[in-house]
Amino acid sequence: MEDNVWYKDGLRFKCTECGQCCSGQPGYVWVTEEEIAALAAALHMPIDAFKRKYLRQKNNRYALIEKRTQSSTDCIFLKDKKCTVYMARPKQCRTFPWWQENLNSKEGWNLAAQGCEGISEDAPLVPYTQIIQMLRS
């Protein structure tokens, strides 16, 4: 990892738990077999039953299903703007907004900020070393 990246001085972010990144446009929250097992355990369900109830398959991968509301498309586990499986949420959720696509450029980061109120000049500074840890996790 280069030390001269545009965010070497850190970036400002603190999750407000607004739930916005769990709803909006349709998309995919991908889950690995390990994450599926953790989610099934959190819900006290057999893995096969969990897969049938909560997952869809695309290109040999599993993703969480979504539910349509009047105004948006929500993750199936979003309820009252909160994640109901928070402790077992997949890596894709745990690492947002520290995704490579958001960090490739300042423009990418600003784009992510449009859908995430936690990315804000008022938020605490997250140091570069911590960002790198999240990227590599």
Ligand code: SF4
């Ligand atoms: S949109 Fe941003 S601030 Fe809101 S829950 Fe997601 S990560 Fe947190």
Ligand code: SF4
């Ligand atoms: S699993 Fe939880 S954190 Fe991830 S998208 Fe669904 S509601 Fe949001």
